[in-house]
Amino acid sequence: MKFYYKKNKENIWFAVAVLVSIISYRVFCITDTVLIGIIGSIATIYLSVIKLKVDGDNLFNELFKTFNERYDQRFNDLINKQRIESKALEKEDKIVIIDYFNLCAEEYLWFTKKRIPEDVWYAWKIGIDRNLEILEINKLWHQEMKGDGAKSYYRITDAIKAQEMDTL
Template sequence: MQNIIKKGYILFFGTLYAASIVLYSISIIDTNALIGTVISIATLYFGALKLRIENDILFKELFLSFNKRYDSDMNDLFNRLKQDQSRPLEPSERNVVINYFNLCAEEYLWKTKGRIPKDVWCAWRAGIIENLSIAQVKQAFMDETSSEAGKTSYYGLYKEVIKYL
């Protein structure tokens, strides 16, 4: 409900409601028009509220899905790599790192579609940059994005994070 107030929905719809009352009180519209206007305003308000709730539900689903995919195995691998940044990645570890890049790219794609709030994206981006500071992860990312096709395959994530590397 707080987001609705922040976004100005209540002010907007309240102004429409007040304007319809004023128009009715100075006899510009009749009772039937007032009732129709108030019902229309209420319908629009509840439609906007429903849309906001549906967006929140979608965000929650995305958030849970992304966090589930960034599981303890992925996190444990990054923690181990931080401890020994000189050892090469095993093939199975490289696959985990590539899956991580795909996860990050998907998060970025949803961010560009406006489905991930800015503060959440900023936190996720900070985590991505932190993980890309691990030598093996950074090298894998640079290998994956060494061609134009490789850069493009991550939905613009390359351009978003390369400035921090």
């Protein structure tokens, strides 16, 4: 029942509001014009709520696709190579990994703004945590997070608690 309510709460509230309006029409003998106005107002609010929900879904879809495309195109290969054979990062690779940290921070920012669902964020977080277990990426992470550095990453350190590693 809880799942059904959560998934259909807008429809349920709309039906209840219309039902209360019709009962009020019968009990309080309000005019037809007032009833039509009340139902029209309820319908306008209902459609606005549905539009907001659709807009939120569209925003999430765009964010999800963009974040995944950026990860796949720019970071996936380098991170997987490091996972297989962790070696010192070249300057260009460090820049790429710092860009990856920025991507992670953007994902976290949108999660905190309730634009990324919890289950999606936690799936991404698992991937971030796994990537931070790679020695060279872990070292760079901790260099970036020192001092005020973490502030430029939208407080992602509130969610990501990577242990500093010395060796594998």
